[in-house]
Amino acid sequence: MGVASKKRASLHTLGCRLNQSETLLIQQSLKEKGYEIVPFGEKADLGIINTCTVTNLADSKCRQTIRQFIRTNPEAYTAVVGCYSQMGAKEISEIGGVDLIIGNQQKMDVLDFIGQEKNERPLIVRERISNEDFSVNFVGDSLVGQRANLKIQDGCSFICSFCIIPFARGASRSRDLENLVDEAKAKVNQGIRELVITGVNIGTYQSGADDLLVVLDRLNGIEGIDRIRISSIEPTTIPQELFAFMNDPNHALLPFFHIPLQSGCDKILREMRRRYTIQEYLEFLHLAHASVPDLYVGSDIMVGFPGETEEEFLETCNVFLDNPFDFCHVFSYSERKGTVAARRDDQVPIEERQRRSAYLRRLSSKKRHDFYSEYLGKTVRVLFENPKPDIWPAYTDNYIRVIVSKDQVGEENLANRCGLVRLNRLAADFVEGELVEMLD
Ligand code: SF4
Missing domain, CATH: 3.80.30.20 (tm_1862 like domain)
Structure with a gap:
């Protein structure tokens, strides 16, 4: 089954923030090559799973995720990249249906290794990690809007x-x-x-x-x-x-x-x-x-x-x-x-x-x-994020999670703008605030 003609790709990240940012970089280069990105779990022609190996449990979650992808997409080209590929290539190669296993050294070049046909046995690309400095050739999508x-x-x-x-x-x-x-x-x-x-x-x-x-x-x-x-x-x-x-x-x-x-x-x-x-x-x-x-x-x-x-x-x-x-x-x-x-x-x-x-x-x-209680009654600067159904979420400079009710703001679009908010009421893991003024 060729992948070039269909161009639907699905990516999944396990593990840390660094893995997330690397997946976004790979995703961006896929888009540039004309792939449509679909949510993980939907039908795709290409799957890229960016793995973590921080504990034995992480390894087993990776194997589960790879199997899950292959069950939903038995004909898709399946590439497994990242830390578990680096450390556990043999275990991954025993999962039927995996086409490509790439360790950390070549992970960002994964697209160069993706073939047109499914492989009988997975291609394993896993070199010693070089201690050279590095540079990155493309700019990834941002994690959220701001x-x-x-x-x-x-x-x-x-x-x-x-x-x-x-x-x-x-x-x-x-x-x-x-x-x-x-x-x-x-x-x-x-x-x-x-x-x-x-x-x-x-x-x-x-x-x-x-x-x-x-x-x-x-x-x-x-x-x-x-x-x-x-x-x-x-x-x-x-x-x-x-x-x-x-x-x-x-x-x-x-x-x-x-x-x-x-x-x-x-x-x-x-x-x-x-x-x-x-x-x-x-x-x-x-x-x-x-x-x-x-x-x-x-x-x-x-x-x-x-x-x-x-x-x-x-x-x-x-x-x-x-x-x-x-x-x-x-x-x-x-x-x-x-x-x-x-x-x-x-x-x-x-x-x-x-x-x-x-x-x-x-x-x-x-x-x-x-910590949040110390700020009740104070007015602080926040950066607003994309809206949720009834609220505008935001973080203060010092990482207090704040929400402002849309009822208070009306139709104004606050996304990706800074404002001053008075912090009024403590909830479970955020503070409810009231917009005082927008700063930009
Ligand atoms: S060895 Fe692991 S836990 Fe220790 S500093 Fe390095 S990444 Fe962090």
Whole structure:
């Protein structure tokens, strides 16, 4: 069955924000080649599944998704790309109906490998990941109307004991500065107002003499850019100069950090092979808060790491509660074959991991609630998103989720515009606000 004549393609992403942004880039190049993009689950002639291999469970979800696509589309050309392709090509090749398996090195060139006919056996393209800098040749669709990811870096050289990413994505390498600035300019010209800086370990960005500060300065110089938000950034890699950028009214960098803590216990941090102690982390956290008014800090915390006792878990809860964290994503530790942690024989029972995770999630909701409460009665700047049936959703600069009722606004179109909103009432995970005035 040929694919060139039909040109209906369907894409699906598993895993992280970086995968999402890479899928959007692939999607854009498919459109440029004349493909119609249809939702995953509908009939298509070409399927591209961008996979994740962060845990054994992620692998099994990938296999499920691939099978599901092939069941619905037995005649479609099926390409599997990304981290699981890099690490688990053999397992994927055992799924009947897969035509192409591409690891991370050639993933962005996937279209060059797609054939006209289904293959008897999958073609596997999986090279060692090069440690060269990279550039990207096309500009992806934005994720939503006003915000877009901008990938500046890939890979990681830190090798935490629970993490397979350094093997799946290779060592840290940085995108050429001019190349990423070109993409940013193109996105701003498309109407994007907020760029979210993404990568696996973005604080390690280094392209020649240019570091993250240079990237942010160059992006800030782009005519029309309103907001720059840094996505997750590793502790120990965050330059303190960012505080000044966040405080500068002429700099678009928002007062927002997402800094993975992982554990509040030094023993566990050592076993995770993280590169900081609790004291070092907290010193930075307090300094950041003292330096940047209205700063939001989110974090990632992993519970149930092998050998984690109840006391050590409670230590983590207390560090989270007693310090200025505003939210955390809670991850239950999940074994990943090939990592040091997965080989340990003191794994925490799964039900216990789930119990700890549910407990910490409740604490996290409380912290977010407390953070939102501090802003009740205040008037703050927001960027409005595309409308939902009765509301205009928006985020403040420091990441408070806000909604404004359409009843209050009337017919005016607020999408992709900035406005001042008074925050009036706390709901479960957002704040109801009242429009004071539009700023543009
Ligand atoms: S910093 Fe650690 S957890 Fe993050 S990608 Fe690198 S090895 Fe994995």
